[in-house]
Amino acid sequence: MLSERERQVLGEIERTVTASDPALASLLGASRPPRAFNWNRIAYDAVTVLAVLSAMLCIALGAFGAGMVATLFAMVVLSVRRLRFPKNPVPRPR
Missing domain, CATH: 4.10.910 (30s ribosomal protein s13; domain 2)
Known part of the structure; x- marks a missing residue:
């Protein structure tokens, strides 16, 4: 005070x-109003992390095919996330 x-x-x-x-x-x-918490972005991040961890575990256990599928899945999710949530979004006109 x-x-x-x-x-x-x-x-x-x-x-x-x-x-x-x-x-x-x-x-x-x-x-300025507070920024909205983006649960979709967090979900994409969580799925990507889980897919990478699954891939690492599969490869460590010798299941190379499953590891490659999990790696491919992680890459697809990461690519979609980058398309949906760009680093520098275009500002909206007011």
Whole structure:
């Protein structure tokens, strides 16, 4: 919590910024909504990790065919994830 004096100083700063640059004041005053938690992305990640672990276990136990199938499955899931959730998404117009 702020003391009364700190609140007064903060109020003076806010009034000064609002008076000198209203655009900046409105930009600073606008709050962004929190980012939505993306369960789909987490599901893709979990499936990929499980497929890789399965592949490693199969290869370690000598089931090379099953290991290769699990590796292929992990690669497909990872590719689909990258297509659905790009690293730098295109910003939506407002």
